[in-house]
Amino acid sequence: MQTLLKDFSDFDYKNLNNQVVIFGAGTIGRLTDLALKKNGIKSNIFVDSDPRKQGKEIQSKKIISPDELKKFDTDSTHIFIACNYFSSIVPFLKKNNFTNFYKVTNILKKVDTYKLYNEIDMDMLFSKLLPLKLERNLAFYNEMCNKEDYITNDKLVLKSIDVQITEKCSLKCKDCSNLMQYYKKPVDSDYDLLVNSMDKIMSSVDFIDELRVLGGDPFMNKELNKIINKLVTYKNVGRIVVYTNARFIPKNQNLDYLKQPRVILDITDYGEASAAAGKYVEFAKKEGIAYSINSCNTWQDCGRIIPNNKKTEKELEHQFNNCCNSDLVSLLHGKLYRCPFSANGVNLKAFASIKDDEINLSDNSIGKKELRDKIMHLSFGKKYLAACRFCNGRDYATANIPSAIQTKSKLDYKFQN
Ligand code: SF4
Ligand code: SF4
Structure with missing residues (x-):
């Protein structure tokens, strides 16, 4: 080796x-x-x-x-x-x-x-x-440093896939890095399309350490239980992590699906906006749900679509290589992208992707081997994305701003090229 x-x-x-x-x-x-x-x-x-x-x-x-x-x-x-x-x-x-x-x-x-x-x-x-979060951070590190070995040995092991199951959110953060603030008529992901896409992905990869189930707010999708019950059937997955902004605990819903082995509830506490954070912790403890909680008072100023200011190839490569989100392969509406900004920006038609920046999982002409090669290239072969031109970047130099500042109305944007 x-x-x-x-x-x-x-x-x-x-x-x-x-x-x-x-x-x-x-x-x-x-x-x-x-x-x-x-x-x-x-x-x-x-x-x-x-x-x-x-x-x-x-x-x-x-x-x-x-x-x-x-x-x-x-x-x-x-x-x-x-x-x-x-x-x-x-x-x-x-x-x-x-x-x-x-x-x-x-x-x-x-x-x-x-x-x-x-x-x-x-x-x-x-x-x-919390111990569980530290354990996940260390697993993330291990997957990142083993990348080269995986490529050399033709293993397709991904540290995670963001499974975005809705464009809806219970909060309206004006600087949401997943761009929820731009969706005027948000919709849920279609269940059958999602399952079809996941089946194809899971039969093409060797292993995925984490499936990160998120939105928006994944609890806004009434089929979350069905989705989790499907995801736990994949044997080549380490963990299934459901994210919540702790705005509310869904009422009159059976949340037993969160108690299953390998399922983790990840609670982000944005302070005042996360009114149910304490209740979530009590609930998780009482019900025996594996959980972690972290408070988030600031985040990076990367949640907006910026005009194309003609970054050079070198600048784009630097931005991409130093971006803490550039390894968050994301599934949205039957397409696979390299990061959530790219997924949502293209989905919003705020900008176009370039060749190989997305994989259309509904394209039945793509065979299993070809899909594996495409996922390998998307995950390990990119130098930067078209989306990086319209993104403020997420590296050590990006400014920190207060998190979860709410906007009353959805933000406008124009197509950028
Ligand atoms: S950052 Fe705010 S708007 Fe975006 S998904 Fe999280 S809670 Fe929702
Ligand atoms: S668009 Fe580029 S810089 Fe922005 S989050 Fe994605 S990979 Fe990072």
Whole structure:
């Protein structure tokens, strides 16, 4: 097996001349720092692309920029990549002649991550994660760093698919990154079309770690129970996660489908807008539903369709490679897209997609092998999307704004090209 990233076991930790660098000063980076320490390895420094973190200290170590890392000796510097941006970090390291870079999967497997999580420095991080959420974040990381191995071994393993089951939402966030604020006459996804599309996808892929069931608000679709009961029949899926903005708990509905193995309720608490957040937690505890909750006071300023300001190819590639949503393959109305912004922008006819940016699952002339190749290309072969031209991007440089500010009326947009 040709492995791009080295494993922790390849690291010569007895060589005292080694500089140990952790790339990524987020939760996984901090966990890696503590896990290395528990295994007798002292890391020296963090690197992070986010200018807001650079120059600061966490866990008694300085955070430097990737530009500063370029000055380090390439032979004796060993870099543990502890964030999900492999598609931009690995080319950067290679371009600057670093050869010793590692994934952190196995070092984290050697420790009790949740116990260690309670010891990390929380400065510049959001609120504490519940164990289930941390476990999912680590699974996400593992899928991202195994991507190269999967491609080399012709395995089609996806970390997730967003199964968008409605355009409706119980909130009207003016900066919704899924573009719900632009739908004037929102509709639910057609059940038969959705099932037909999912059957085709699931028989073409080897494994999907998470099916993320969302909208809008998935509870606005009265067929949510039927959809979940169908999704749990797929054996090659790790988890089925149902998202809620906690606006309300559906009344007079049997929610037993949420109690099934592999089904998780993911509650986002937007404060005042999420009036039922507390009730959801009580309900989930009482009913034995696996759940996680996270509060969200700010999010990135990426929820709007912007005019085409003629970004260069290089700028588009940079935006795509550093986007935290560019790996959220999304199913909407029988078509598969690379990200939810692309899915909803094309569906709204706010802009057109380019060749290979979408797969029409209703096209019966596409055979199983061809569909597998197309999904492989959509998931791993894109340099950027047509949608990136009309999107503000979602990287460390995108401004943070208050989350869930409500709009009274739906927003207007014009076709962009
Ligand atoms: S961001 Fe707001 S409008 Fe968009 S799906 Fe979530 S709750 Fe609904
Ligand atoms: S359109 Fe491009 S930049 Fe915007 S969310 Fe999708 S992949 Fe990211």
